[in-house]
Amino acid sequence: MKILMVGSECSPFVKSGGLADVLGSLPRALKKQGVAVKIVLPKYQEMSEEWKEQLTLLGTYRVQLGWRNQYAGIESLSYDGITFYFIDNEYYFKRSNLYGFGDEAERFVFFNRSIFEMLRIIDWIPDVIHCHDWQTGLIPLYLHTHYQNDPLFHKIKTVFTIHNLKYQGIFPTSILHELMDLDYQVMHEDGVEFYGNINFMKAALNYADKITTVSKTYAEEIKTDYYGENLDGVLRKKSDQLTGVINGIDTGLYNPATDKVISVNYQQSFEEKLKNKAILQKQLGLPVNESIPLVGIVSRLVEQKGFDLIAKVVDEWLDHDDVQLVVLGTGDDAYESLFRNLQYRYPRKVVVVIDFKETLARQIYAASDLFLMPSRFEPCGIGQLLALRYLSAPIVRETGGLADTVTSFNEETKKGNGFTFKNYNAHDMLYTIRRALSIYQNKQTWQKLIVNMADSHVSWDDAAKTYLEIYQSTVS
Numbered sequence: 001m002k003i004l005m006v007g008s009e010c011s012p013f014v015k016s017g018g019l020a021d022v023l024g025s026l027p028r029a030l031k032k033q034g035v036a037v038k039i040v041l042p043k044y045q046e047m048s049e050e051w052k053e054q055l056t057l058l059g060t061y062r063v064q065l066g067w068r069n070q071y072a073g074i075e076s077l078s079y080d081g082i083t084f085y086f087i088d089n090e091y092y093f094k095r096s097n098l099y100g101f102g103d104e105a106e107r108f109v110f111f112n113r114s115i116f117e118m119l120r121i122i123d124w125i126p127d128v129i130h131c132h133d134w135q136t137g138l139i140p141l142y143l144h145t146h147y148q149n150d151p152l153f154h155k156i157k158t159v160f161t162i163h164n165l166k167y168q169g170i171f172p173t174s175i176l177h178e179l180m181d182l183d184y185q186v187m188h189e190d191g192v193e194f195y196g197n198i199n200f201m202k203a204a205l206n207y208a209d210k211i212t213t214v215s216k217t218y219a220e221e222i223k224t225d226y227y228g229e230n231l232d233g234v235l236r237k238k239s240d241q242l243t244g245v246i247n248g249i250d251t252g253l254y255n256p257a258t259d260k261v262i263s264v265n266y267q268q269s270f271e272e273k274l275k276n277k278a279i280l281q282k283q284l285g286l287p288v289n290e291s292i293p294l295v296g297i298v299s300r301l302v303e304q305k306g307f308d309l310i311a312k313v314v315d316e317w318l319d320h321d322d323v324q325l326v327v328l329g330t331g332d333d334a335y336e337s338l339f340r341n342l343q344y345r346y347p348r349k350v351v352v353v354i355d356f357k358e359t360l361a362r363q364i365y366a367a368s369d370l371f372l373m374p375s376r377f378e379p380c381g382i383g384q385l386l387a388l389r390y391l392s393a394p395i396v397r398e399t400g401g402l403a404d405t406v407t408s409f410n411e412e413t414k415k416g417n418g419f420t421f422k423n424y425n426a427h428d429m430l431y432t433i434r435r436a437l438s439i440y441q442n443k444q445t446w447q448k449l450i451v452n453m454a455d456s457h458v459s460w461d462d463a464a465k466t467y468l469e470i471y472q473s474t475v476s
Contacts, residue, residue, distance in 0.1 A: 301331025
């Protein structure tokens with residue numbers, strides 16, 4: 001079976017979030033299942049020269065966007081036995097960031113249209129095009145409009161994955177003619193119309209053959225008004241096409257037994273993990289004391305992640321509990337200021353690094369005893385999976401993929417791999433944190449929790465099997 005993955009970012013080439021991790025890892029797991037996978041991305045300025053130097057130009061072509069006739073180049077490289085294609089157009093992609101520009105609609109209409117012309121050049125027609133997030137949402141639509149009578153493409157099926165329903169690609173209707181070369185026949189509730197605008201994600205939901213999202217719980221949540229971001233009606237209508245498939249992580253890359261960037265390698269040894277904590281405490285200027293629980297946060301600092309809960313009870317927590325907190329991430333000014341202020345007021349308890357450094361992130365996972373992730377919503381979450389892999393007990397709210405991957409530890413049965421709370425409530429979170437801090441003091445019980453974390457399934461293997469079944473059902 002031949003699968004073309006299409007996305008707007010992918011590790012190790014370019015990354016802004018978890019989508020890049022998925023596209024960087026899932027194809028390798030699919031390859032193990034015997035799937036022929038290729039991947040196509042924009043060629044961004046932010047790609048390192050190391051990768052750009054390895055690219056081979058396969059051809060050039062023109063892409064029609066309304067009255068515009070734009071250049072596109074297709075370049076390629078092989079990495080880990082998988083072929084990656086990069087769509088080159090410096091006007092659209094030679095910029096300082098991946099997203100956030102005034103011509104976002106034009107950039108990604110171009111990217112979506114360019115995929116079909118690229119397939120003609122590489123002479124490789126997939127059975128399924130697997131599209132990821134709104135930036136690829138027009139591909140299923142174009143297969144039902146511009147290319148429905150093209151014998152080269154008419155057998156291609158599409159799978160669309162929602163990584164985060166909050167970001168949908170909503171633009172004014174003027175782009176329908178100016179960029180998309182479509183008319184008002186698609187402006188209806190079963191098409192692209194969205195409160196008088198055009199919605200790229202809605203286009204994908206209505207025209208894709210199958211829809212997936214990144215956890216079973218999130219697949220149910222997004223069919224409700226609270227989580228549905230005004231697309232819950234569409235998703236309820238498409239329930240029979242929607243499947244939740246929990247993400248995994250690359251367990252070869254993220255492995256505390258072999259990871260070269262952490263200070264001391266370990267497997268299930270609590271003592272070896274504690275050595276990482278002592279080294280990080282010293283490195284960050286915190287008191288070096290193995291008995292003080294170290295709580296890690298590695299995250300985008302945005303409202304979705306539940307930091308308003310922390311803001312409400314953080315003084316009550318830090319004033320009364322013997323604990324240390326290390327925060328790594330960037331995001332909204334309000335949350336960056338919140339954590340900077342905490343570091344100023346609690347210099348012996350809090351260290352904040354407003355940045356994202358992959359090496360430091362792994363060192364925090366390896367050193368921390370607990371990993372705090374109190375998200376308001378979380379489609380899947382990568383942080384808790386990495387925490388489990390590095391044996392840092394996750395403290396999470398029961399939502400989305402957090403609910404699917406973290407089970408609250410039971411002191412009597414000794415089952416469970418972390419700590420959870422249900423309601424989006426600051427004191428429920430604080431109670432759960434304090435429960436975890438209390439259990440930490442019983443080293444024998446904590447060692448059992450470490451064994452449970454080590455036994456957690458965090459790889460891509462199960463997900464790859466499920467995706468293969470979805471692809472097969474799509475083309476059958």
